[in-house]
Amino acid sequence: MRYLPHTDTDRKAMLETIGVASIDELFTDVPDAARLDGLIDLPTKQSELQVERALSAMAAKNVAAGQAPFFVGAGAYKHHIPATVDHLIQRSEFLTAYTPYQPEISQGTLQTLFEFQTQVALLTGMDVANASMYDGSTACAEAIMMAARVTRRNKAVMAGGVHPHYIEASKTLAKYSDVEISVTDPAASGLDEVIAAIGDETACIVVQTPDVFGRLHDLRAISEAAHEKGALVIAVFTECVALGLVESPGAMGADIAVGEGQSIGVGLNFGGPYVGLFACKDDRRFIRQMPGRLAGETVDADGRRGYVLTLSTREQHIRRDKATSNICTNSGLCSLAWTIHMTLLGEKGITTLARLNHETACELADALSAVEGVELVNEAFFNEFTLKLPRPAAQVVDDLARVGVIGGVPASRLFPGRFENYLIVAATETNTPEDIAVFAKALKGVL
Amino acid sequence: MTTRYTEDHEWITVDGDTATVGITAYAAGQLGDVVFVELPEVGKTLSKGDEFAVVESVKAASEVYAPVDGEIVAINDDLEGEPAKVNEDPAGAGWFVKIKLSDAAQLDGLMDEAAYNAHTA
Amino acid sequence: MGMNTQGRPTRMAENAATGGYADTVSGSRGLEQAEPLIFERGNLEHCGVDLPEPKGTRTRLGGLERQGQIGLPGLAEPETMRHYVRLSRKNYAIDLGLYPLGSCTMKHNPRLNEKIARLPGFADIHPMQPASTVQGAYQLMGELAHWLMTLTGTTAVAMSPKAGAHGEFCGMMAIRAKLDSDGQTHRRRVLVPESAHGTNPATAVQCGFTVDEIPADKTGRVDMEAFKAKLGDDVAGIMLTNPNTCGLFERDIREIADLIHEAGGYFYCDGANFNAIVGRVRPGDLGIDAMHINLHKTFSTPHGGGGPGSGPTVFSAALAAYVPVPYVQQTEKGAWELVEHAGQAAGEPFGRMAAFHGQMGMFTRALTYMMSHGSDGLKQVAEDAVLNANYILARLKHVMTPAYEGHCMHEALFDDRFLKDTGVSTLDFAKAMIDEGYHPMTMYFPLVVHGAMLIEPTETESKGGLDRFTEVLEALAEAARAGGKDRFLVAPVHAPTKRLDETRAARQPVLRWSPPANELEAAE
Secondary structure, eight states, rough: OOOOOOHHHOOOOHHHTTSSSSSGGTTTTTTTGGGOOSOSSBBBBBOHHHHHHHHHHHHTTTTOOSSOOBOOOOOOOOOOOOHHHHHTSSSHHHHHHOOOOOGGGHHHHHHHHHHHHHHHHHHHSSSSSOOOSSSSHHHHHHHHHHHHHHHOOOOEEEOOOOOOOHHHHHHHHTSSOOOOEEEOTTTTTTHHHHHHOTTTEEEEEEEEESOTTSSOOOOOOOHHHHHHTTTTEEEEEEEEGGGBBBTTTTTTTSSSEEOOOOOTTOOOOOGOOOOOOEEESSSHHHTTOOOOOOEEEEEESSEEEEEOOOOOGGGGHHHHGOOOOOOOOOOOOHHHHHHHHHHHHHHHHHHHHHHHHHHHHHHHHHHTTTTTTEEOOSSSSSSEEEEOOOOOOOHHHHHHHTTTTTTTTHHHSSSSSSSSEEEEEEOOOOOHHHHHHHHHHHHHHHH | OOOOOOETTTEEEEEEEEHHHHHOOOHHHHSSSEEEEEEOTTTTTTTTTTTEEEESSSEEEEEESSOOEEEEEEEHHHHHHHHTTHOOOOTTTTTTTTEESGGGGGGGBBBBBHHHHHHHH | OOBOOTBBSSOOOHHTTOOOSSSSSOBBTBOOOOOOOOHHOOSSOOOOOOOOOOOOOOOTTTBBOOOOOOOOOOOOOOHHHHHHHHHTBBBBOOOOOOOOOOTTTOOOOOOHHOOOOHHHHTTTOOTTSGGGGGGGHHHHHHHHHHHHHHHHSSSSEEEOOOHHHHHHHHHHHHHHHHHTTOOOTTTEOOOEETSSSHHHHHHHTTTEEEEEEOBBBSSSSSSSHHHHHHHHHTEEEOOOOOOOTTSOOOTTTTHHHHHHHTTTOEEEEEGGGGGGTTTOOOOOGOSSEEOOOTTTTTTTTOOOOTTTOOEEEEETTTTOOOGBBBBEOOTTOEEEEOOOSSGSSSOOOOOBSSSSOHHHHHHHHHHHHHHHHHHHHHHHHHHHHHHHHHHHHHHHHHTSEOOOOOOOOOOOEEESGGGGTTTOOOOHHHHHHHHHHHHOOESOOOOTTTTOOEEEOOEEEEEEHHHHHHHHHHHHHHHHHOOHHHHHHHSSSSSSSSSBBBHHHHSSOOSOOOOOHHHHHOOO
């Protein structure tokens, strides 16, 4: 086997040093009932060529986003990633390092995390950020639990426009805690219902902008209402590129901002791994209650600047049953990809990229809403919007796939039994005018 | 004024019906450099044995337990900015809270200095 | 520079303030190049990506356009490349040498796995694409699920957990759901050995359970008498790592499983150490009800400096009905489909772990790894992992002090008795290993052993490599005992930095870069 360095001669010599006659003697603690004779019933070893052939055939059964006019969003977005990003994250020193528990030989990882935390804080308009969460949905769930700890209250109100997967993941995490989550009607276009739901026991309200239908929300009124009652505002985003063009959560009064970072640097990957962004205000009460790893600046014995993982007493490996979260692994390599891509973009790049996304979406909205029977639901949007179709969107999406267009997400897939005729459509800088024309023509054809 | 000690390494010094509570030099030494102390709110009532504070070093976190019943009447705000005081002067400037005693008789169950020294020896 | 009367600088040199060496003009020393933060290097004008100019004609943002700048510096591509390559060189990595972190399974990461994961048919597909366009992706998830269930001897698997701790959460949620569904709502106590990973008690609490610790016996395993005494009708289950965190196989595991089941509880197995038994022992045969598998440990998906991980969780028949959504299944006609809502599921899913279907990028790598090894190669993996750890134990037991007697499984645990009265601590010993070019072992874990040093070499280290490693440790142990503590106390001296002040980092947290005060004034 190509990955195992020992020869049988090596093994024999090593067994001799250990003082046993065979490898079986090292497994004698295994109960007889669980001892296997022979091999488990699975295929035996294969060469690189064989494995590559088999898995390439499997990959070929999928239609890659780059192969077709592609307009799917709803929590993950197709963006162009510069070649530099993938090259750098494949550096052995980044790819094959462990969590930076030994800071003297992990400054590469630690400094990039410190830079990542700063970039996330800047982009979200918040003061500080952690070293990443698994993804946007789990970041959202953890933010709710954190808000409950900070406020010592146990009710959370989620706006119905928050991505349904985020709501389900949050409800799952809170299921056996004392935190109760209520959700307002997703059909409501504004936030009045959310504001009305804020009470004296509300720990936090959770609002996504742009929301799952692509609608943009001004969080200022809701922040004011929440703060008046002592509740925190958690701003959620699934498309972090939007923050290059629309007002940041921090500027609109949010206390915690969480979201999905996949759009920058990471790629679609069929849903994971992604990178959860988690930022909050610089308040000792908040920082002590944050989940996940934090990199911090310090000095070494010679007084030279360096970085370490810090405030670890919040975490499970020290605090055990009293930890702020059970999270251990973060999304290290994805946060590295994110920070490299963001460094390449800088202020100029991210704002330009965001504007290109918006303009492409405006053109797509014009082209699709011109199709007979199609109605644009959104008044405002960033790079994603919702259409009302004359027939069920799930069928339309299948019909579009048959003619080679990957045309969005039927809202009924996220809200079973509801919004049957609604289609959520996204456009990014990767969509060409030709893609848009093909989509409009195909949509007309299948309706 | 008398000072008493618990098996969990808290000290308690009583002056009238008010007691000052902190952790011992031995405990501070075991923890290492203290980096954070989480203190309760003034007005909270405690029963003996309740967890009322958490003291943290870089790699450890310890709960601090109430040595007696009572009400928190003051907390040491200085520890928020200068947690190092717990290491530098655990029996003085590094105090945690002042408690108004509800039952002074509970002090009798605690150790005196000699007994505590024997306990940590 | 201000000088005090003793002639020492009273102010740090400029270089030192930004992480460079103070004794060179540049702050670099040859190939050890100082690298400032991007915020000190870049500015708002630089950009390393060419984008078309937006038309700027219209917006439909409802008046929510960003006011004011973000403050993100950019760098051109060559500068970006240098920044990160320079930083990368300050990291240790498995590709550079032995990485003997116990409980972490730092094994070689085959590059075929990377290549397969990057095929556009896997990397460039969206989780919400129509099912007809992602049949190969569903198939891959299905095949990996089959491998995982077969290797563990279990009947169901949740693929969506995003890391080991997330898998623990998944497993314990299923146990809680099963207990509640059976009306066993008084069962809220979970037994966890003292030696457990911190994630175990944290997870149990997250699922609304209380934690009751079980002590270890003299051999480093669960104290059976203490365990039996803790059984009762309020017990929800046990969370047990096997092989355990002392690197030992729990000999009484069948009895533990039987007793917990008889008591009405369930058996959660922490699968972090599955590498020791993969292909040789099926945990299902040991009586477990749920177990997460760290694909980033046993199945070699890269650790990436702290993630991403992936923690698929397998279940016995008793818990199979509670597997969370989404999951894939095959129709009678052979097509693959996704069950993504509780309403579509045959069982009673307890909820959803996260958005979408799981860590596909890790699935592709793990399946590539499994297919490469096959059932025979995986069995050899376990055997060589155990062989290597025992070889280290055998070579070092005369100079270091093994925590327990007898052979170990995939990792060798030492305590700090051999350092007694040397003035050298476990930490100092570990830091001296850095100077010798090795990453230290896991230190101070498990908590049940004083000054613990947990060494897991994995199967991908050669005999020659292990010989050199043990020779170095032997020499270090002898040096410590011969009174040579000074080199330990200052170590590391040959790393990119010396020991870092963690107390300062925690007392005055600096969690982000901020512009220097004078720049702020200038901006006003």
